[in-house]
Amino acid sequence: MQRQSTRVQRRPVHGVLLLDKPLGLSSNQALQKAKWLLRAEKAGHTGTLDPLATGVLPLCFGAATKFSQLHLDADKTYETTVRLGQKTSTGDAEGDVIETRPVTCTAGQVVEVLDRFMGPIAQVPPMHSALKKDGKPLYEYAREGQTVEREARQVVIHDLDLLDMQLDGDAPSLQLRVRCSKGTYIRTLGEDIGEALGCGGHLTMLRRTATGPFDATQCITLDALASETEDQRLAHLAPVQVLLEGHVPVTLDADNAGRYLSGVRRRGEWPDQNQVAVFGPAPTTSTETSNPSTVLLGSGHTEGGELIPGRLLSPIEIQQILETAT
Structure with a gap:
């Protein structure tokens, strides 16, 4: 009798997993194993390590993949x-x-x-x-x-x-x-x-x-991840905004946040900044009273008193992040 393979049911997962890459695996092989363990729909990494190399390999899931390119510039x-x-x-x-x-x-x-x-x-x-x-x-x-x-x-x-x-x-x-x-x-x-x-x-x-800001003491191995329950695995995910270290925070009110998420420039008394992390109230589709007062909306820059959108999270991604945080 032929054995049937078990199909993994993927799900939206958002955040950053700091992996201690093992010897002998390519960065992509390590990524795929972690993606399978988390049952994540979308994943990427922030630059490769040779199979000979071990150590810190930040893995990005879901919305975090939008900002993975930023980390390539890190020391x-x-x-x-x-x-x-x-x-x-x-x-x-x-x-x-x-x-x-x-x-x-x-x-x-x-x-x-x-x-x-x-x-x-x-x-x-x-x-x-x-x-x-x-x-x-x-x-x-x-x-x-x-x-x-x-x-x-x-x-x-x-x-x-x-x-x-x-x-x-x-x-x-x-x-x-x-x-x-x-x-x-x-x-x-x-x-x-x-x-x-x-x-x-x-x-x-x-x-x-x-x-960048991540070191080996913060990392988990694939073996350790495999030995844990699904909830324990998800608990290792750092929030998406850890990839925006060094970005100046800008917080918008509900009206401006909605327009910003639509890609519209906003005006305000902001000094010129090359990199800003934009926060605001959660979209109105969220009814959870325990939601944080502000959530990450995306990145951008400010110039001439304007906030110019860069990489944006979608309302669906923000809602999924809030649902997993409660």
Whole structure:
């Protein structure tokens, strides 16, 4: 007798889940597992982590997906191990060793080299990356054995801390903590540090410990999420507005809130602000007396005394958020 598969009944879920991504899964695989556990209709993430990498991966559900792009600009913090003396085809432990050199650098040379990589630097994106060239991801060229020309990109290394150092033995290595701007390739940083030390290198471990305002202490693993009840899983969702950190709050009255949700500019005595988070009364379709006095309506900016709508929540999304909060 053929076993029938169980169809998951999807539902509207809104908010942000801070996931501690496990080793070996792609960001999309981790997203799909979390989406299945929450039975969510719509989900996305705020930028990828390599399968080799673990750590902080904010996942956006429902209305939160409208603001996921904002988080791509956030600074990131990583802890990584650079294996010295070996260069691989991918810049990390997933590739084949293509070059081996002796490690002859001193501790003083390591410190001096790390200082060189502080501040603004230029990086050439690795071939094994999702960056596109002529509409095709670089990793597809790499799988075909092709190397294409890539332009160097400017990134910023805010902090580069040496956590541990082993220059002798069979596996010489550096353990580093890196706080950097968006678009920084830690694999490339590890390779470049190895080259500057004259021995080459590749990553054997990479963990993202923070991204923007989120850090690893706030995260939950997929295994822990799977062991919980549905209500417990939903309780881990942070509200949509956590993605709008740094936005100046603007609160509207009921009349202006309704017009704003229709995409109409509003006038008021607001100073010019590039990023505002707009709040207001819940739509009149809500009859719950326990609803909060104000709810998130969307984002926008203010200019010349006008509030100009950006990304807007729909009245249905706001109602669904309020229903799950009661």
